[in-house]
Amino acid sequence: MNFNFHIIGGDFSNAGVASSEVKKVLKRLNVDCIIIKRAVVSLYEAEVNVVAHAFEGDIFIDISSEKISIILKDKGPGIEDISKAMEEGFSTASPKVREMGFGAGMGLPNIKRNSDFMEIESVVGVGTTLTIEINIKSSGE
Amino acid sequence: MKLKEIIDLLEGNLLCGKERLDDDLQSAFASDLMSDVLTVADSEILLITGLANIQTIRTSEMSDISHILLVRNKKATVEMLSLAIENGIALIESPYSMFRVCGILFNSGLKPVF
Numbered sequence: 001m002n003f004n005f006h007i008i009g010g011d012f013s014n015a016g017v018a019s020s021e022v023k024k025v026l027k028r029l030n031v032d033c034i035i036i037k038r039a040v041v042s043l044y045e046a047e048v049n050v051v052a053h054a055f056e057g058d059i060f061i062d063i064s065s066e067k068i069s070i071i072l073k074d075k076g077p078g079i080e081d082i083s084k085a086m087e088e089g090f091s092t093a094s095p096k097v098r099e100m101g102f103g104a105g106m107g108l109p110n111i112k113r114n115s116d117f118m119e120i121e122s123v124v125g126v127g128t129t130l131t132i133e134i135n136i137k138s139s140g141e
Numbered sequence: 142m143k144l145k146e147i148i149d150l151l152e153g154n155l156l157c158g159k160e161r162l163d164d165d166l167q168s169a170f171a172s173d174l175m176s177d178v179l180t181v182a183d184s185e186i187l188l189i190t191g192l193a194n195i196q197t198i199r200t201s202e203m204s205d206i207s208h209i210l211l212v213r214n215k216k217a218t219v220e221m222l223s224l225a226i227e228n229g230i231a232l233i234e235s236p237y238s239m240f241r242v243c244g245i246l247f248n249s250g251l252k253p254v255f
Binding site for chain 1: 173174175176177178179180184192194195196197199200202203204205220
């Protein structure tokens with residue numbers, strides 16, 4: 001099952017719409033509520049990141065019986081130092097982002113905590129691609 | 142503690158979620174930082190916050206939080222109210238400060254998450 005969403009940079013009133021839609025689908029599919037929460041918290045943090053930092057972006061979601069795969073591809077400033085960006089507390093967010101309750105440098109570490117696989121590829125001045133996977137079935141099942 | 146008791150203690154005004162008045166809450170988490178709220182694994186909590194914007198409701202939706210208290214007379218917007226209703230979230234406003242709210246609820250037996 002595939003879904004795509006487009007995100008506009010700076011559009012905070014719609015940040016979370018994609019995550020909300022994905023949550024509804026996962027609930028309809030009777031996915032375990034802990035897995036749903038891990039997936040939508042990861043996606044929501046990532047969605048807010050695109051709204052906060054990029055000009056625009058696209059989300060590609062694939063749900064199989066094995067896992068939830070999420071790719072967020074944005075056009076934006078990119079990330080200069082990915083390992084620094086992964087440090088809890090490091091942030092380049094604007095005051096506007098902080099007013100919305102984000103920008104404390106917790107988003108990427110929180111995505112890592114909630115996902116089974118996470119990869120960031122970024123080109124400064126071009127954009128960032130974030131890949132996240134959440135397993136629906138554990139390897140033992 | 143029942144949600145209706147919490148509302149009485151805090152001179153609260155329930156904006157939506159009347160069906161949740163008898164919900165029994167054991168713990169609460171207070172923060173204006175939504176990224177911090179997103180790290181809380183528990184869902185059956187009262188979220189106490191001074192942040193009154195649409196992301197307060199979105200964060201609660203993603204975290205499965207069904208009870209939000211806005212402190213210090215912060216007013217919910219129409220957009221917030223509509224999203225709270227859509228998600229079955231009880232939204233309350235209180236004139237008390239966050240410190241006062243936390244003190245009253247802690248003394249009344251509500252537990253911290255961490």
